[in-house]
Amino acid sequence: MISPSTNFDQSEINPLKSLDAWEEDVLERYPDPASIANDRAADSYRNYENPERDTVREFYRLNHIYQDYDFVLGKKNNYLKFDKQEMPVWDAFRFLNQLVDDSDPDTDLDQFQHLLQTSEAIRRDGHPDWMVMTGLLHDMGKVLCLFGEPQWAVVGDTFPVGCAFSDKIVYPEFFKDNPDFNDDRYNTKYGIYSPNCGLKNVHLSWGHDEYVYQMAKDYLPEPGLYMLRYHSFYSQHREHAYDHLMDEHDHEMFKWVDLFNPYDLYSKNPHPPDWNELRPYYESLVAKYLPQTLKF
Numbered sequence: 001m002i003s004p005s006t007n008f009d010q011s012e013i014n015p016l017k018s019l020d021a022w023e024e025d026v027l028e029r030y031p032d033p034a035s036i037a038n039d040r041a042a043d044s045y046r047n048y049e050n051p052e053r054d055t056v057r058e059f060y061r062l063n064h065i066y067q068d069y070d071f072v073l074g075k076k077n078n079y080l081k082f083d084k085q086e087m088p089v090w091d092a093f094r095f096l097n098q099l100v101d102d103s104d105p106d107t108d109l110d111q112f113q114h115l116l117q118t119s120e121a122i123r124r125d126g127h128p129d130w131m132v133m134t135g136l137l138h139d140m141g142k143v144l145c146l147f148g149e150p151q152w153a154v155v156g157d158t159f160p161v162g163c164a165f166s167d168k169i170v171y172p173e174f175f176k177d178n179p180d181f182n183d184d185r186y187n188t189k190y191g192i193y194s195p196n197c198g199l200k201n202v203h204l205s206w207g208h209d210e211y212v213y214q215m216a217k218d219y220l221p222e223p224g225l226y227m228l229r230y231h232s233f234y235s236q237h238r239e240h241a242y243d244h245l246m247d248e249h250d251h252e253m254f255k256w257v258d259l260f261n262p263y264d265l266y267s268k269n270p271h272p273p274d275w276n277e278l279r280p281y282y283e284s285l286v287a288k289y290l291p292q293t294l295k296f
């Protein structure tokens with residue numbers, strides 16, 4: 001099961017039309033309470049006949065089958081060496097934008113626009129500049145797709161491996177085909193962990209969150225790092241399914257994760273901010289927090 005990505009069938013690599021389809025699904029699951037489109041969004045989530053939902057379902061099926069303990073450790077071992085590539089920060093943002101998917105007419109905004117809209121919404125609300133920086137960087141880990149990783153090993157709700165899968169995770173029924181499901185080391189409530197051992201000791205499923213956290217861990221204050229590392233951990237920040245693994249410090253820090261999450265989910269705006277006007281601010285922000293080049 002620790003197969004390199006190249007061993008997957010083409011249909012198992014990119015089940016979604018575009019990476020954004022996962023985020024759109026999250027948005028339907030957790031609609032913006034302030035939005036008047038609320039009811040419509042909830043209705044469309046319940047519409048299981050929608051063919052687009054089938055691709056999302058297939059995406060979760062693959063994610064839940066293949067993200068087992070060995071897979072996660074294998075990916076960490078490979079990617080956290082950061083020995084693949086090094087590039088100037090602004091080149092990295094441009095690189096990320098190659099993820100634009102021509103086959104999806106609904107994807108009208110590129111990856112950088114999502115980052116910029118998130119950071120601008122944070123800035124508008126007067127939060128500290130390190131949080132603005134966090135907003136701008138939070139999805140940089142999606143470059144994993146450009147390194148040939150399957151969509152289900154880049155995006156998707158993250159969840160702990162090495163212990164029982166919670167039924168609060170979306171589509172929990174697919175976990176029965178995960179090898180860890182029948183492995184006595186990993187299928188009890190605590191598995192390899194101990195009560196309230198703290199998330200720093202827990203391995204989450206592999207994806208863009210852990211990758212960008214590790215990339216940025218020397219550059220941002222701890223609350224920003226929690227936002228990066230756990231922004232897709234919906235079964236905890238929305239459903240509180242893993243309180244038994246968290247320690248006091250995690251709970252304190254998750255107040256920041258909760259603060260960040262609506263900016264990620266609900267800042268999408270069809271009118272892109274004027275980059276030329278914003279550029280000087282962001283150039284000095286990036287120079288303040290990040291080194292000149294990022295390692296991948």
Ligand SMILES: [Fe+2]
Pocket residue numbers: 138139208231232
């Ligand atoms: Fe993300």
Ligand SMILES: [Fe+2]
Pocket residue numbers: 114138139264
């Ligand atoms: Fe995001």
